[in-house]
Amino acid sequence: MRILITAGGTSEKIDEVRSITNHSTGKLGSLIAASFLKHNVTIDYVTTAHALRPQSDNVTVYEIGDTQALADQLQKLLQQHTYDAVIHSMAVSDFTPEKSLSQEEFLTKINQFIENKQPITAADLTQLTEVTTRETKISSNTDQLFLILKKTPKVIQQIKQLQPNTILVGFKLLVDVEKEELLAVAQKSLMTNQADFVLANDLTSIHHGQHTGYLINKEGTITGEATNKEEIAQLIVKTLLNAL
Template sequence: MKQEIVLITLGGTSEPIDSVREIRNQATGKLGILCAKKAVQLGYQVIVVVSTTVDSALLESLPSCVQVHRIQGVLDLQTTLKKILEQNTIEIVIHTMAVSDYFVAGAYNQDQQLLQGSKISSDEEVLWLKLEKAPKVIQEIKQWQKDVFLVGFKLLVDATKDELIQKAKAQEVAAKSDLVVINNLSEISETKHQADIVHEGKILATAQTKQELVEQLFSTIAKQRGEIK
């Protein structure tokens, strides 16, 4: 029997300004690491796509059987995921990665002249960055492999539960996500990670910690795929 493959994205994209500067978010990748370890424990073949912002010690904690692909920015993520999904039959994608909504399309001085070179001079008094809208990579996943079971994530700040559920429903429509994990930034810390797993506007499971969320997530995936009653 063929070993099923789980593809997990983790960390947060980093958008380069020049060779030494970048714009990044605060995602640590810890939840994705836990998902990868659980998937190995359950007998899946695991591929992870991880951002360069993730601590190398976390990556070293992964079992040696996990296949690791490193990426930097959202365009790099798009290229890497497309290649993996077009070259492999993936059963499940768990897209925990925090992906930038914009990428840096150019840096300009106060006279609006494009600054070029590997490192922008720190003598510039004003630095203007041109940000362009990044592709919604999650919406392309089922274009590359239509039958994959897709888990998306939606994080908001100071949002109500109803607002989060509405965002989850919108993602299900736009990306054809099979499940969406919703959470509020104010309910996430080193010791807690309150989150709900949602499908078609209904909360299927709730967790209070990262480890509990991982357990609930894989259990819910199995139920939704008809593997357990």
């Protein structure tokens, strides 16, 4: 049996010295790997620099930095191997920096827009990213900095495109919402990403060793509930071993 796990959090470069990073200790991913390793499973493990990682001869670790590197690495692995299941627990950046403008540059450009046409539209805003500036290291010589970010491609969506028969487990983390909203948003992401299961969790329920998680299937049914990371790992592994 061969399993692909992603864990940790991606970083998107702003310039040569700064990045936007999604927090993730990678602990849950490494616990899922540890739980699978008890069942004679071969694991490909894609992770990031500062995340915890499992140590075993049955685990091959691939380290990536940003969302594009993750997409490339997953494509490569999904073309090389057939996976019985993919557990995509990595916290992936939704946005990547496209342009940074000083307050002065931003004002100049916006006021140029206004002279030409009003109101400003979404299409105009894309032109903001075409202002020519030197991007090696943002100068601190401005009171405000305008950072324009664009959406990253949804990496999870390429998994089922490349391997329709794998069992895909996605993750949905929200912050401080009602359980009903969490479950609804998680189920929606499951449909969008063609996942088979999604682990829904809320940041406010993650503290002091506790971590509430709901495993939801395609029908929106909660197939399991866990109260800490070890239980979440076991729940996912047990569910997948039953399904396989």
